[in-house]
Amino acid sequence: xxxxxxxxxxxxKLARIAITPDEAARLAPExxxxxxxxxxxxxxDTSGVEPMTAVxxxxxxxRDDVVTDGGIRDAVLANAPLAEHGFFAVPKVIE
Amino acid sequence: MTDLTxxxxxxxxxxFRAGDFSAVEVADAFSARVAAAGALxxxxxxxxxxxxxxxxxxxxxxxxxxxxxxxxxxxxGMKDLFCTNGVPATAASRILEGFVPPYESRVxxxxxxxxxxxxxxxxxxxxAMGSSNETSAFGNVLSPWRRSDGGNAALAPGGSSGxxxxxxxxxxxxxxxxTDTGGSIRQPAAFTGxxxxxxxxxxxxxxxxxxxxxSLDQAGPMARDxxxxxxxxxxxxxxxPRDATSxxxxxxxxxxxxxxxLRGKRVGIPAEYxxxxxxxxxxxxxxxxxxxxxxxxxxxxxxxxxxxxxxxPAYYIIAPAEASSNLARYDGVRYGLRxxxxxxxxxxxxxxxxxxxxxxxxxxxxMIGTYVLSAGFYDAYYTQAQKVRALIARDFERAWxxxxxxxxxxxxxxxxxxxxxxxxxxxxxxxxVFTVPSSLAGLPAMNVPGGLDEQGLPLGLQIIGRALDEQxxxxxxxxxxxxxxxxxxxxxxx
Numbered sequence: 001x002x003x004x005x006x007x008x009x010x011x012x013k014l015a016r017i018a019i020t021p022d023e024a025a026r027l028a029p030e031x032x033x034x035x036x037x038x039x040x041x042x043x044x045d046t047s048g049v050e051p052m053t054a055v056x057x058x059x060x061x062x063r064d065d066v067v068t069d070g071g072i073r074d075a076v077l078a079n080a081p082l083a084e085h086g087f088f089a090v091p092k093v094i095e
Numbered sequence: 096m097t098d099l100t101x102x103x104x105x106x107x108x109x110x111f112r113a114g115d116f117s118a119v120e121v122a123d124a125f126s127a128r129v130a131a132a133g134a135l136x137x138x139x140x141x142x143x144x145x146x147x148x149x150x151x152x153x154x155x156x157x158x159x160x161x162x163x164x165x166x167x168x169x170x171x172g173m174k175d176l177f178c179t180n181g182v183p184a185t186a187a188s189r190i191l192e193g194f195v196p197p198y199e200s201r202v203x204x205x206x207x208x209x210x211x212x213x214x215x216x217x218x219x220x221x222x223a224m225g226s227s228n229e230t231s232a233f234g235n236v237l238s239p240w241r242r243s244d245g246g247n248a249a250l251a252p253g254g255s256s257g258x259x260x261x262x263x264x265x266x267x268x269x270x271x272x273x274t275d276t277g278g279s280i281r282q283p284a285a286f287t288g289x290x291x292x293x294x295x296x297x298x299x300x301x302x303x304x305x306x307x308x309x310s311l312d313q314a315g316p317m318a319r320d321x322x323x324x325x326x327x328x329x330x331x332x333x334x335x336p337r338d339a340t341s342x343x344x345x346x347x348x349x350x351x352x353x354x355x356x357l358r359g360k361r362v363g364i365p366a367e368y369x370x371x372x373x374x375x376x377x378x379x380x381x382x383x384x385x386x387x388x389x390x391x392x393x394x395x396x397x398x399x400x401x402x403x404x405x406x407x408p409a410y411y412i413i414a415p416a417e418a419s420s421n422l423a424r425y426d427g428v429r430y431g432l433r434x435x436x437x438x439x440x441x442x443x444x445x446x447x448x449x450x451x452x453x454x455x456x457x458x459x460x461x462m463i464g465t466y467v468l469s470a471g472f473y474d475a476y477y478t479q480a481q482k483v484r485a486l487i488a489r490d491f492e493r494a495w496x497x498x499x500x501x502x503x504x505x506x507x508x509x510x511x512x513x514x515x516x517x518x519x520x521x522x523x524x525x526x527x528v529f530t531v532p533s534s535l536a537g538l539p540a541m542n543v544p545g546g547l548d549e550q551g552l553p554l555g556l557q558i559i560g561r562a563l564d565e566q567x568x569x570x571x572x573x574x575x576x577x578x579x580x581x582x583x584x585x586x587x588x589x
Contacts, residue, residue, distance in 0.1 A: 008462070015419065015465040016426070017458055018446035027462070030520065034463060037521055038408040038476070044483050051481030052488060055296045055310065055537030056562050058342060075197040081433035088428050093441045 003032040099124040104169055104270045104323035111153065111168030118150035118157075118168035122212055125170050129214050129267045134589040136234050137252075137262040139175050141215040142182055146170040149212025164210030166330055172262045172271035175216040176223055177203045177314075178303040182213075186305045187221045187231035190452025191431045200303025201335045202272060202314045209330035214268050217258030221454045222422065223279055223307045226526040228257025229517050230456040238287055238510055239265035239585035243551030250510040250552070253283025259317045260287040264585055270318035270327050274304060276311045277410050278506075278530025284317055284542040285505035285555030288583060290324050290572065291317035295562050296537030297342035298328075300335030308417035309340075311410075311534050321543060321573045325349040328565065344563070352566045355574040358392030362571065363498030367403035368529060370507065376548045377504045384502050384545060384556045384575060391574035396498050400490040405483050406532040411524060412467050412480035413535070418457075419464025425452060459520065488536040495561055500571050503529050505542040505555035533559045543572040544581040553583065 008024040008031060019027070073086055082089040099121050102110065111118055126143035153167040178184045178196035185191045199207070207213075221230040228236040228251060238252040238261055252261040256273035260283035263271050273280035275293035284291030292315045299314040306312060316327030329349055335341045364385065369378075385395055427433035427448030434451045435444040453461065467476035494501065507528055516523045533540040539562070542555040556575055560568035 003466075007466075011462045011466050011469070013446075014469060015458075015461050016423075016442070016445040016449055017453070017461065018443075018450035027459070030459070031462060031466070034411065034459075034520060035466070038411050038467075041405055041408050041412070041479050041483055042475070044402065044405055044479075044486065046479060046482035046486065049482040049485050051478050052485040053481070054340075055488065055535070056340075056342065058297060058340060060339065061336070061343070063336065072197075078197055079194050079430035081193075081427060081431070090428055091435060091439065091441050091444055 003028050003035060100128050100266045102269060103319045104326050107169050107269055108166065108326070111157070112163050118153035119147060121168055122146040122150035122170045125214055125268055132265060132267050132589055135237050135239060135261050135265055137218055137236050137258040137265070137267060138172070138215040139185060139187065139218050139233055139258070140183060142213050145182070146212035146214045149207065149210065153210055165326070166206065167210035169210070169269060170212045170214045171206065171327070172215060172217045172259060172268035173203060173213050174219055174256055174259050174272045174274060176219060176274050176305045177272060178305065179203055179213065179216065182216065184216070184305065185233070186223070187219045187233055188452065188454065188457065189232045189432060190425045190449070194430045196303070198303060201300035201337065202304060202331050205333060206330050211330070217262055217271060219258050220255035222305070222418070222457050223255040223274055223276055224418070224456050224460055225254040226278070226282060226523050227251035227511070227513065227516065228254040229513060230454050232454055235513050236261045239589065240287060240510060240552055241585070241588065248512045251286065251513055253286035253510065255279040256283045256317060260284055260289060263287070263289045263317050263319060265589070270316055270323055272314060272331065273317045274312060274314050275534065276307050276414060277534045278527040280315045280317060281530050281540060281542040281555070281557060282506045282526060286510040286553065288544045288553030288581065289317055289319055290321055290541065290543050291315060292324050292328060292541035292565065292568065293534070293539065294328060294332060294565050295342070295539045297340050298332045298565070300333070300338040300341050302335050302337040306421040308414040309421060310417060311414060321569055321576050322350060322353060324541070325353060325569050347566060349566055349569055352570070353573055354570050355391055355577045357388060357571060357574050360393045360500060360567070360571070361396050361498040362388050362393045363396050363398035363494050363501045365398050365400045365403065365494070365501055365503060367400050368503045370528060374508060377507065377554060380545045380554050380556065381502070381504050387575050387578040388502060388571065390578060393571070398494045398497055398501070400494060400532065402483065402486045402490050403532055406487055406535055407524060407528060409480040409483040409487065410531045410535060411463070412476050413484065415460040415464035416468050416477050417464070419461045419468065422457070422461055425449060484535050487532055491536045491538060499561070500567055501559040502571070503557045503559065505529060505557040509548045509550065509552040509554055529557060538562055539565045539568045541568050541572050543575050543579070545575065545579050546581065547583055
């Protein structure tokens with residue numbers, strides 16, 4: 001299927017990346033080309049094949065359900081573009 | 096007295112222990128060389144104080160008669176994908192502008208615990224997405240190598256660990272960290288005539304390493320020779336409970352196990368790696384590699400990895416899918432860049448921040464990943480890719496019934512000029528044709544320099560091994576290194 005400008009705009013919205021109509025027009029053939037190239041995977045007979053979930057056999061470890069970290073609020077907030085009253089601050093979302 | 100910056104990791108370690116020079120002399124010599132190499136743009140941040148502090152500790156410990164740490168006296172370069180406490184980490188992206196990690200990555204911590212010091216943070220492709228270092232937000236890295244045709248074409252150092260490869264090849268540091276998702280250690284090492292190993296997935300902790308594609312990302316060392324890589328990998332690797340995919344296994348003494356004697360080993364030559372339009376010089380080097388391994392005592396066998404041609408398209412579904420998820424965290428709230436249009440709300444802030452902060456290749460991959468994971472397409476793309484990935488891993492499993500190691504070229508060409516491939520994403524992706532399959536299967540794989548092409552540029556050979564057989568990989572590379580006699584180095588012009 002062809003990727004058109006509307007599709008690019010929809011993907012960009014899902015990915016939370018602002019794009020202009022010009023950029024969408026430029027990206028559409030580019031993404032279409034890449035997606036066509038990866039569609040050759042459809043040729044491979046994968047019936048009866050389980051999708052890979054771990055490259056190296058490894059067991060998933062459990063640890064004790066205890067707090068191992070914390071009490072470092074200032075360090076957590078130190079890199080925030082905007083922090084107020086000990087919280088991350090964002091534009092108002094509820095009117 | 097020899098120029099200290101001509102020494103590799105083992106030579107510095109041993110010379111320091113023997114009292115031939117002080118660690119501070121070494122650190123200062125390399126820091127001066129880094130400071131004078133701005134034209135290469137290999138370093139994003141220089142940290143001579145970090146290197147010097149580690150060196151002063153090493154000198155003091157030596158004076159006090161303490162047993163030396165494994166890397167005492169050795170300064171290294173750190174790819175800017177690793178979080179380093181108090182030193183900015185950018186992933187070569189504007190979106191992490193101003194971010195100073197309040198913690199240390201496990202891999203870098205392991206290196207400091209082993210006595211190493213840091214000369215600086217190395218440039219790279221943005222978020223490790225690229226094969227030429229041209230996607231960095233902070234400018235291209237220039238390879239120290241130039242063609243012998245007298246032209247001054249600026250060449251790519253490979254990518255994504257292009258700052259690491261250029262810095263080691265230019266003798267700005269004796270060794271550096273790299274990360275490899277689809278070939279990002281091995282291809283730049285091949286382009287610049289150095290060694291680099293991607294260990295088995297899970298050997299090096301991913302904790303504190305900025306994520307690209309979590310099921311593929313592995314850290315590894317890049318250095319001048321095989322022994323130096325073994326020494327550095329030993330320090331970097333190790334179990335870490337904070338990484339759910341970290342392997343809970345002891346770290347072998349790979350350096351002590353080094354041997355170029357390959358008697359009893361079978362090395363497979365995969366037929367499918369003979370790709371169309373492979374340059375004759377690369378084919379010829381591959382044949383020489385076969386002769387060298389045979390000379391070292393190995394038996395050569397032909398093997399087949401039938402799904403090889405599907406590795407790249409599978410990779411370009413899986414890696415962008417994981418990246419689109421991992422990079423969702425860059426939202427302008429907790430760290431890095433924030434951009435908010437006038438009067439814009441939270442959603443506008445997210446979209447503007449990500450539009451301004453991410454470079455074109457990163458956006459391209461996030462959007463491909465978002466597309467293949469979106470409703471209605473998930474099974475056709477992502478599930479199918481994970482099934483093909485299982486078939487690729489099965490190909491290797493079947494090959495291991497007939498051989499212990501695989502020999503292939505590392506890259507389909509020598510270093511190309513900057514700008515030569517950047518207009519065509521797929522042409523750039525094809526650079527990783529020989530490195531991606533072993534990444535998808537999580538296997539250890541290494542580049543070792545093999546020779547120069549007609550234009551005087553380095554070409555590399557790749558050894559792939561069974562899971563956890565880093566020793567076999569290192570040893571086969573050592574056997575090649577001992578026979579290739581690769582001593583060429585880039586003439587200094589910077």
